[in-house]
Amino acid sequence: MSLLQIERDNLGHILSIVMPRPSNFHAHLRTDTLMRAIAYDIMCWVKYLLVMPNTGPIDTVEKVVAYYYLLTKIAEARGLKPELIMTIYLTDRLTPAMVERLAKLPFKVAVKYYPPHKGATTGSGEGVPLSDVREGLRAMAEHKIRLLGHFESVYDKNGRELPHLEREEYFMLHEFPRLRDEHPELDINIEHASTALAIERVKEDSRGKTTCGFTPHHLFLTLPELMKKSWANHGRCMPTPKSQHNVDACLEFAASGDARAHLGDDTAAHLSATKQGPFDQAACGCWLPHSLSLYAMAFKRAGALDDRFVRFACYNGPDTWGLPRPLPEDTVKLVADDIHDIPEPTPVPEKNDVVIPLGWTKEQDRLKVGLRLFCD
Numbered sequence: 001m002s003l004l005q006i007e008r009d010n011l012g013h014i015l016s017i018v019m020p021r022p023s024n025f026h027a028h029l030r031t032d033t034l035m036r037a038i039a040y041d042i043m044c045w046v047k048y049l050l051v052m053p054n055t056g057p058i059d060t061v062e063k064v065v066a067y068y069y070l071l072t073k074i075a076e077a078r079g080l081k082p083e084l085i086m087t088i089y090l091t092d093r094l095t096p097a098m099v100e101r102l103a104k105l106p107f108k109v110a111v112k113y114y115p116p117h118k119g120a121t122t123g124s125g126e127g128v129p130l131s132d133v134r135e136g137l138r139a140m141a142e143h144k145i146r147l148l149g150h151f152e153s154v155y156d157k158n159g160r161e162l163p164h165l166e167r168e169e170y171f172m173l174h175e176f177p178r179l180r181d182e183h184p185e186l187d188i189n190i191e192h193a194s195t196a197l198a199i200e201r202v203k204e205d206s207r208g209k210t211t212c213g214f215t216p217h218h219l220f221l222t223l224p225e226l227m228k229k230s231w232a233n234h235g236r237c238m239p240t241p242k243s244q245h246n247v248d249a250c251l252e253f254a255a256s257g258d259a260r261a262h263l264g265d266d267t268a269a270h271l272s273a274t275k276q277g278p279f280d281q282a283a284c285g286c287w288l289p290h291s292l293s294l295y296a297m298a299f300k301r302a303g304a305l306d307d308r309f310v311r312f313a314c315y316n317g318p319d320t321w322g323l324p325r326p327l328p329e330d331t332v333k334l335v336a337d338d339i340h341d342i343p344e345p346t347p348v349p350e351k352n353d354v355v356i357p358l359g360w361t362k363e364q365d366r367l368k369v370g371l372r373l374f375c376d
């Protein structure tokens with residue numbers, strides 16, 4: 001039996017899709033008023049939710065624990081119970097003793113690497129080069145704590161600042177092989193993979209210790225296409241969208257059903273005020289309450305809206321983490337909808353502002369998704 005139940009009209013158009021509850025292995029839950037405004041939309045459709053640490057940042061065991069219980073309380077108050085996986089920001093304070101404490105927490109924890117340069121992406125600049133934390137990385141391998149990487153090089157070997165378009169590829173060419181060789185037992189996840197070379201790095205590791213997550217937009221959006229849109233600033237993110245060649249490679253691997261690729265949408269809410277002005281000054285990160293619809297659209301384009309979609313969105317992530325898959329009766333539904341497929345902007349009343357979803361606009365060139373998530 002198919003893992004995906006698709007209802008069609010007599011012309012073959014999709015009316016609805018029922019599928020096992022997906023999991024999201026890369027989400028930014030923010031803090032304070034923004035967190036309270038957006039948390040429900042991120043939590044309502046997932047079984048497992050991996051929470052990123054770049055606001056604050058979350059860089060001590062105490063902060064990880066406090067953030068976990070705060071988010072759990074918010075979920076419970078809204079009648080939701082996603083299982084949270086927490087992350088700690090990789091800094092030079094990550095000692096083997098700290099890794100041991102993380103391993104003993106009553107919930108799962110990973111360590112997140114950010115480029116050690118301010119301005120590389122939202123919340124970067126607190127971290128350290130991977131070569132400065134070898135002891136911590138060895139302890140992580142020993143305690144089976146995963147390294148999640150925002151793998152972009154900001155400068156090349158000669159100190160030249162790299163253009164955004166080249167940063168991930170440069171890291172994969174010049175930095176990743178050393179990391180992989182020095183820590184053969186470390187489980188490494190390449191977050192938001194956006195280049196053909198990142199996918200090569202996953203494929204060439206026949207031991208399966210290298211995995212990757214994909215955002216929805218890196219599966220269908222090229223940078224030249226984005227730049228033509230009225231909503232381009234809302235698609236500005238790091239790593240930046242790439243060329244068609246890279247989009248094709250990402251979509252092919254994600255849609256192959258390969259166990260090493262999973263859903264991690266990198267949803268990252270920013271107040272609309274920070275998304276205005278010239279493109280290269282807009283805050284980095286896309287608001288994606290509709291990410292499941294976007295993934296379904298991309299898989300449909302690839303002719304892979306079948307069991308491969310379920311593996312990518314619902315099974316591969318939990319399998320990688322050694323967590324149980326969703327039960328067969330635990331499902332979510334997408335319905336055909338050309339009008340409300342992109343949710344309305346999320347109000348943040350305390351800030352007198354909104355958070356605008358990727359592709360939403362009042363102009364003519366609104367993104368057409370065609371499917372709407374039913375969150376209940």
Ligand SMILES: [Zn+2]
Pocket residue numbers: 026028052266268
């Ligand atoms: Zn992120």
